[in-house]
Amino acid sequence: MWRVLQNCLLYVFLLCTVAPALAGGVLRLDPQAAGQRAAHQIDLLEDPSRILGLSDVQGPEYAERFLPASLVEGDINLGYSKSAYWLRLTVQAPQDHIIRNWLLELGFPALDHISAYIVDKHGWRAYQTGDMLTFDQRPYPHRHFIFPMLLDPGQITTIYLRVESQGTLTLPVMIWTEPALLVYSQSAYGLLALYYGMLLALALYNLLLFLSLRDPVYLAYVLFTVSMAIGQISLNGLGNQYLWPDWPAWGNVALPVGFALCGAFGTWFTRLFLHTRQTAPLYDRVLFGLGGIFAILAAAPLALPYQWVAVLVSLQGISFAVITTSIALFGLRAGNRSARWFLLAWSLLLAGILVMGARNLGWLPTNMLTTHAIQIGSALEMLLLSFALADRIHLAREEKEKAQSETLQAKESMVSALRQSEQLLETRVIERTRELAETNARLRISEARLTELAERDPLTGLANRRRLTEALYQALNQASDRHGEGALLLIDLDHFKPVNDRCGHEAGDRLLQEVARRLHACAGPMDTVARLGGDEFVLLLPPPQSRSTVETLADQLLVSLRQPVDTPAGRHDVSASIGIAYLPHDGHTPEELLKVADLAMYHAKDKGRDNWSRALATDTQP
CATH class of the missing domain: 1.20.5 (Single alpha-helices involved in coiled-coils or other helix-helix interfaces)
Structure with missing residues (x-):
């Protein structure tokens, strides 16, 4: 009994609420249709205060204020607005069909807040969704906003949708059967996968070219493509579904940020590709300014309301399309070969940007063409721009070949001239x-x-003090390495000064030369004979030496020097006093050894001259 009474009350309520809803007409659901657009049956109510609830818009005061959507064709597009909008749609399920599961689609993923109120077989159902909520809070897992409806055959019901968004209010409403939506979604996802696959291929191809050629134009295009993909993925709803389902704060701003970055890197690419800094400095400064504004807009969501940023990005996109096309035309008239392909490719993408901006602002109707304008334009742009890049490489190759040809001709001329002067140069x-x-x-x-x-020594030809010092250092090193002794013999002539004074310097020089010859005759091949100056000579015996051998050699020297010396002034008898120092026993430096040997030589003179003497213990003490 209670069940029957409940159904009666429900039908009475539906009659009360459906009657005013018939102003927009009833959408009769067709189970055979691939999908039914509901725009012509929708009534709209603007809520500038954004405080009206379901009970308010169902009441007589507001129910009569619903107006049919003002459409020429296509879907509803209200542009940018701070108001909330209520959509009222009345549908009737087919009488003679068993399908009961229907799906209502709101096919614009960039809407912030959506409330759906549906009366079906189970009574009132309320759904809350939007890109400000995580993906798992959606009533149906899809990139668009889908609301399930369970309708009995012939049932008439009224659907209320409340939409509020800081972005553009594009409201494409469709009714699907679940199998039809599945088929359509598979095709749409396949086309989107193909499109993003093309973007990825282009980005990777140009990245490899950049790594190979180190030309920044390829890096600019890679960044341009990636930023476009960010905006497109957000616009298509794939980002919220797959990339950032649990990050609605980013998903809400990814659309304007992605397209702002796309504009920034697009201006950089245009400047590099068309060489505007060299060919059109004024246009280059304009593009630089546009790129700077785009870069600021990419960071603007941190400080500015979303709607301001979205509007500014759309306006900038239109300005960018117009200015860049003008620059490409200027380059084409100036004979810039790259501008030809660039204009063909870029115009398609810019046309898509222009259409999207105009649609976002409500200047163009929303339909399949305007909704997917950027995807269509960018896909065609990628194909044509690949020709532009290939032509760019081909042009560089032609310029290289031309330069090589000119260089070859110059070389041939040079060779001809060089051949004429070759013999002269060789001579x-x-x-x-x-x-x-x-x-x-x-x-x-x-x-x-x-x-x-x-x-x-210039007089005797013996080593001088400098050479002796070097030989002493070598002998000291040998003594340290070989653990043997060397000897230094300091030889001073006795009574040389009277001969020099009485007979003259010529006789003295002749006597010194003869002494040097005799000393050299007594020395071995490894010994060093040096003259320190005046009548002082040194004989250095490198290690290893035995002291008996040294003393025997000293005796031989005394015998040799006693022999008379004939000079122009007559025959002269000389002798010598010899001081002996052993290294390293008597000293570790040339100075120490010479000092000790000098003392030993004076001991020999004190003993009556014409003899030798070794260093005493007191001579080696510091």
């Missing part, structure tokens, strides 16, 4: 080579003489 080279060889020979002789002068 000059030979002469110059001979002169250089002679000069080098003279330099080597001079270098040898300088070295000889630097290390030899």
Whole structure:
């Protein structure tokens, strides 16, 4: 009994609510249709205050204010508005068909808040959805907003939709059977997959070209393509469904941010591709300014209301389309070969942007063409722009071949001139080579003489103090490495000064030369004979040496030096006093060894001259 009474009350209520709804007409559902557009049967009510509820719009005061949607053709597009809008739609299920499950689609994924109120077999159903909510809160898993309805055969019901959004209020409403929606969705998802596959292929292809050629125009196009994909994925609802289903805050702004970045990188690509900095500086500055505005708009959602940003991005998109086309035309008239393909490809995309901006502002009706204008334009643009990039590479190859041809001709002319002067140059080279060889020979002789002068005593030809010092350092190192002894013999002539004073310097020099010869005759091949100055000589015996051998050699030196020396002034008898120092026992530096040997030599003089003496223990003490 209660069930019957409940159904009676429900039908009475429906008659009360459906009667005013018939103003827009009843949409009779057709189970054979692939999908039914409901725009011509929808009544609209604007709610500027955004406070009306379902009970308010059902009441007599507002029910009569619903007006048929003002449409020429296509779907409802209210542009940008701060008002909330109520949509009222009356549908009737077919009388003689068993299908009861129907789906109402609101096919614009960028709407912020949607409330749906449907009376079906189970009574009132209320749904809350929109891109400000996570994807799992939707009543039906789809990129668009889908609302299920369970209708009995012949049932008439009124549907209320409340829509509020900061973006454009595009409201394409359709009714589907579930199988029909599934078939349509499969086709739509397949086409979108093909489209985004083309975007991905183009982005990867141009990225590889950038990595290979290091030309920034390819990087600009990659970034342009990626940012366009972000905006398109948000516009198509795939981002909210697959990429950021749990991030509605980003999903809400991804659409204007993506297209703002698309504009920023698009202006950069245009400047690089058309070389506007070199060919059209004024246009280049305009494009730079447009790109800067787009970049600011990409970050604007952080500070500005969404609606302001969306409107500005749409207006900028229209301005960008017009300006870029003008620049391409200018380049074409100026003979820029790249502008030909660029204009063909870019005009298609810009036409899509122009159509989308005009549709968002409500200047064009919403239909299949205007809704997917960017996808269509960008797909065609990608195909044509691939020709533009290929032509760009082909043009670079032609310029390279032309430059190579000119270079080859210049080389041939140079070769002809070089052949004429080849013999002359060869002769000059030979002469110059001979002169250089002679000069080098003279330099080597001079270098040898300088070295000889630097290390030899000019009177006797013996080593001088500098050469002796080097030999002493070598002997000290040998003594340290071989753990043996060397010896330094300091030889001072006795009574040389009277000979020099009485007979003259010529006789003295002759005597010194003879002494040097005798010392050299007594020395071994590895020994060093040096003259320190005046009548002082040194004989250095490198290690290893035994002290007995050293002392025997000292005796031989004394015997040799006792022999008379004939000079122009007569025969002279000389002798020598020898001081012996052992290294490294008596010193570790040349100075120490010479000092010790000098002391030992004076000991020999103190003993009566014409003998030798070793260093005493007191001589080696510091």
